[in-house]
Amino acid sequence: MIQITLAAARVNAGLKQEEAAKRIGITAKTLRNYEKGITAIPGHCFKKAAKLYGVPEDMVKLPVVEDGEYDDEENFLIHTTV
Numbered sequence: 001m002i003q004i005t006l007a008a009a010r011v012n013a014g015l016k017q018e019e020a021a022k023r024i025g026i027t028a029k030t031l032r033n034y035e036k037g038i039t040a041i042p043g044h045c046f047k048k049a050a051k052l053y054g055v056p057e058d059m060v061k062l063p064v065v066e067d068g069e070y071d072d073e074e075n076f077l078i079h080t081t082v
Contacts, residue, residue, distance in 0.1 A: 003061035007035040009053040024048045037063025 004012070010020050021031040024045055033039040041049070041062065050057045 001058065003059055004055070005035070006041070006049065006060055006062060009050070009055045009060055010035075012055075013053040015053070020049070020052060023052055035063075037065050040065040 010017070013020075015023075017031050017035075018028045021028040024031065025048070026045060030039070034041040034045070046060075046062070047057065050060055053060075
């Protein structure tokens with residue numbers, strides 16, 4: 001299946017970040033962070049965005065976000081067994 005980025009889905013829907021963010025119920029900065037992979041997008045926001053952009057959720061390729069200490073299995077095991 002072909003996938004597109006969250007930003008591409010927004011652009012294809014003809015929306016600027018500010019407009020899309022307002023309609024999703026977040027700030028433009030937050031949407032920018034989701035699109036760049038700086039922050040993971042919560043499921044409820046992702047569902048709203050996909051619906052707003054008119055694309056199936058499985059068509060959107062989300063960036064990998066490495067924002068926590070449990071991003072690799074080794075750290076996860078160390079921190080959960082202590």
